[in-house]
Every structure is written in C-alpha cells, then in structure tokens.
Amino acid sequence: MHFLRHSLPYALALLAIGTVWQIAVWVSQANVAILPPPLLTLATLWELIANGDLAKHTLASLSRVVSAWGISVLVAVPLALAMARSRTVERLLDPVIELFRPISPLAWIPLAILWFGIGETGKVFIIFVATFFPILLNTVSGVKGVDPVLIRAGRVLGCNNEATLFWRVILPAAMPTIIVGLRIAFGTGWAAIIAAELVAAQSGLGYLIADGMEILRSDLVLAGMIAIGVLGVLIDSIFRFIGNQYDWGPA
Amino acid sequence: MMREDSHSKSIEVSNLSMTFRSDDGTSVNALAPTNLEIEPGQFVAIVGPSGCGKSTLLNILAGFLKPSEGQASIGNEAVAGPSIDHGVVFQDYALFPWLTVLENVAFGLKSQGLGWSERNEIAMHFLDVVSLRDFADKRPRELSGGMKQRVAIARTFATKPSVILMDEPFGALDALTRRFLQQQLLKIWSESRKTVLFITHSVQEAVFLADRIIIMTARPGRIKSDFLIDMDHPRDFSSDAFRRIEKVVFDSLDEELAKTFGLAANQLQAD
Numbered sequence: 001m002h003f004l005r006h007s008l009p010y011a012l013a014l015l016a017i018g019t020v021w022q023i024a025v026w027v028s029q030a031n032v033a034i035l036p037p038p039l040l041t042l043a044t045l046w047e048l049i050a051n052g053d054l055a056k057h058t059l060a061s062l063s064r065v066v067s068a069w070g071i072s073v074l075v076a077v078p079l080a081l082a083m084a085r086s087r088t089v090e091r092l093l094d095p096v097i098e099l100f101r102p103i104s105p106l107a108w109i110p111l112a113i114l115w116f117g118i119g120e121t122g123k124v125f126i127i128f129v130a131t132f133f134p135i136l137l138n139t140v141s142g143v144k145g146v147d148p149v150l151i152r153a154g155r156v157l158g159c160n161n162e163a164t165l166f167w168r169v170i171l172p173a174a175m176p177t178i179i180v181g182l183r184i185a186f187g188t189g190w191a192a193i194i195a196a197e198l199v200a201a202q203s204g205l206g207y208l209i210a211d212g213m214e215i216l217r218s219d220l221v222l223a224g225m226i227a228i229g230v231l232g233v234l235i236d237s238i239f240r241f242i243g244n245q246y247d248w249g250p251a
Numbered sequence: 252m253m254r255e256d257s258h259s260k261s262i263e264v265s266n267l268s269m270t271f272r273s274d275d276g277t278s279v280n281a282l283a284p285t286n287l288e289i290e291p292g293q294f295v296a297i298v299g300p301s302g303c304g305k306s307t308l309l310n311i312l313a314g315f316l317k318p319s320e321g322q323a324s325i326g327n328e329a330v331a332g333p334s335i336d337h338g339v340v341f342q343d344y345a346l347f348p349w350l351t352v353l354e355n356v357a358f359g360l361k362s363q364g365l366g367w368s369e370r371n372e373i374a375m376h377f378l379d380v381v382s383l384r385d386f387a388d389k390r391p392r393e394l395s396g397g398m399k400q401r402v403a404i405a406r407t408f409a410t411k412p413s414v415i416l417m418d419e420p421f422g423a424l425d426a427l428t429r430r431f432l433q434q435q436l437l438k439i440w441s442e443s444r445k446t447v448l449f450i451t452h453s454v455q456e457a458v459f460l461a462d463r464i465i466i467m468t469a470r471p472g473r474i475k476s477d478f479l480i481d482m483d484h485p486r487d488f489s490s491d492a493f494r495r496i497e498k499v500v501f502d503s504l505d506e507e508l509a510k511t512f513g514l515a516a517n518q519l520q521a522d
Binding site: 152157246 | 332333337339343346358361391406
C-alpha cells in the first residue's frame, strides 16, 4: 500500500510522457530513425534487458560512479572535518575551493582524456571532481551546524578528547546534513558519468547512447535515456530511505 | 576512566572576574572579582537580574570558559576544563536527538567504562526516579519540554558527579510543569545529596529548593547578599515562614532591579 501510494505518481507521469510522445510522433510524421514511437522504444529497452546489454552498461557506469564517489567520501569528509573544526585550515582551503567549485566537472573532460587517456582512470577522475564539492560543502555545514550545547553536553558527559567527541557527538549530530551531501553528490556524479562516457568510452550507458546516435538508432538512444532516468530515481530513493533513518527531528 | 561513587565536593571561587572582549575592541565586564565558598552537599541557588553574570560564573565552574582573573576550584582542585565529575544541566536540555531516552541517560555511563547491561540497569533506575521508565525507548522529539528536562536531570545524576551545576533548568517551562519538576529534582537530589549550584530568575523557586540563596548585582556581577534557608522539605509555598523569606529575598533583589531599570526601589514595589 505504502509502495503503491509512492509509485502511483511516477506511473501517471510515465503515462503522460508516453501520451505526449505518441502524439508528437503522429503529428510530426517523423522518420522512425529520428523519433521512434514509445512502444517501439519500450520493445528496444526490453531487448536490451533480455540480451544483458543494459545490465552490462549499467554495471560499467555504476561501478565508475561508486568508486569515484567512494574516493570522494574518503577525501572530502576528513577534509571537511578539519575545515569545520579549525579556522586556520578553513582560511587556507576556502579560497582554493571557491575557485575550483564554479568549474563544471564536464570542463575537466578534455584534460582528463589528455592526462589519463580514455581508460577508467579519466572517468573516475571526472566523477571525483563532480562528487567532491557537494560532499565537502555539506559536511562542513553539517559539522559547523552542530548545536554548541550538544558539544558542551558531550564534554561534561565524558568525551575528553576530540576523537571521542567526534565519534559520539559531532558525527551523529551532523549525519543528516552529511547524508544529504552524499545523495546530491551521487546525483551529480550520475549525471557527469553519462557525459564523460558520451565523449570517450567503450562501455557504460553514455556509450550506449552515443553509439545509438552513430548508427542512427534513436530508439537505442531513448531506451538508454529512460534507463538513466529510472536508475537515477531508484538510487535517489535508496539515499532518501537511508536519510530517513537519520531523521530524528529536533531534540 | 573508572566510575566511582564520588562524594559531594566543595566549590571555592576566589577573586574570580570575567571580562569579555569583542573583535571591535569593546569590552564587557561581566563578573567583578567574586569570592564564594560552598560546602559539600549544599544546595545553593543564585538569583539575579538578567546579565548579572550568574551564567558566566556557572560556565567558568563548568570549565566552558576561562576566567580573566582569579580561580575557580571544585573540591580544592582548580577547574581545568569540563569534567564528567562536574555535572551540568542546561536550560535547553541538550539531549542527543539521535539517541533514545535510555541511551541518553546511559551516555555518560559509557564514558565511565561500564558494560552494556550495567549501563542499562543504572539508566533505568534513574528513569524510574523521574517517572519516565515507560519512555525509555522513545526519542527526545517525542517528549514534552518538561519530560526532556527530567531526562537531562536523570542523565546528569546517573553519572554520580560530585557537584551539579544547573543553568536555569526550568526557565523554559510553564508554571505547572515547573512545580512538578522542582519536586522531582528534590526527590532525586535527596537520594544523593550532591552539591548543587542552581541558577534561576525565580525567587519562589529559589526559596522552595535551596539551602542557601545568593543574590547577585547587575553588571558587573557581584555577590550582593547571601541567605541561609533553614526550613525542612517539603516546603509549603503558602506558609508564613516561606512568605517571610521570599519577602526578604525580594527586597534585596528589588534594589538591584531598580538599579537596572533606573527606578527607586519603592516605585518598583508600588507596581
């Protein structure tokens, strides 16, 4: 029942998109290679699922995002803690971060190809850039936003050093904000991997789309796009579910 | 760190003063040189107008602030920083929202190195004392303000600190809840008779709870008068003896309020 109530709006949205799409096909009388009807696209999507191609490409894209996102977590979270707890570190790093932040991760694609070629490293690098800032900035604001009275309470209840205080008070108190950062980062990483794979890849959902364009199969392109959208929503809902476990509300 | 059932300790404050300096160069003299001695096991209430430095004094004793001059000691040891032996009850409860009520009460016990079952047993006992056993598995957000403060009081008493500092703990509660919590505080306090320093705006609350009432002056804060209250518990708000003491304390306080608001003391009483 719970599941139904949440998936119903999505089902209706899909139905509406399909209808508009079908009408567009009828009205424009477009060539099937340019704008295939929704049912044909669904058949192509089903074919990609059945022959295992979709799973293969999804796995390729996902593993790149997951590994780069993981590296980002390992680098950005400790860095953010240092920034949030020390004025000196913050003053030192803040200008650097502010200068790099406005540069779209996609702007790094040419350099990534020059430096690392079209192998895995370059893509992981781009996703690292894309996921780094949301994690860093959310963790900084989460840790800075911890109510000072909770830190005092932790200290008078026996957290004698910075490490104990961090594990028992600061980290759990900042967790809701940190999780938001992890979720946003995964989203930007997911968007960036497709772009990176469009330019230079032999596998992945971005490659599937680029390949569809080259062989004039827009049904493949659209099937790939649908897969990207659906997977994005699924991943986001997993993060939301995890986030809800940490939604304890105000004390 | 091992847990020991520590005895109540004395509090000594000598020539303690505090001046806050802000970035723009101005400074505020929050606490004039102050001397104070509190015997072990005494329940002392500090009453004074807003901005009289009573919270500053408490924050120095708790180890949250370093004094500009002078020294604060607990049990003849200079306060070097926050310690689990010096319990603090905050005005806004400061419960950890991600923990259950039971886990909140057991938080300090974990720092004291107790095992899981022992922690739970002690925490449950203290929840029993504040009549919240049935709420052990709830989160703080599911509790009313009064219940939260009872949890916070249980959390502080559970670690058996040798002094307990309470910073306007009932200031945010309505009058009825306040009365109930005052009674519960006396109940939990009478179990252990810890040294308590209790800051409040309410004269009635001070007279109801304390063995000794200290009145502080408006900024810069200084001790103005010091009363011993020799009355058995439970005290009756409407008794003559209670009213008499209340009047003496109010008279002393009115002079300070008059200074704060620039009025004559008799004008204030006429209102």
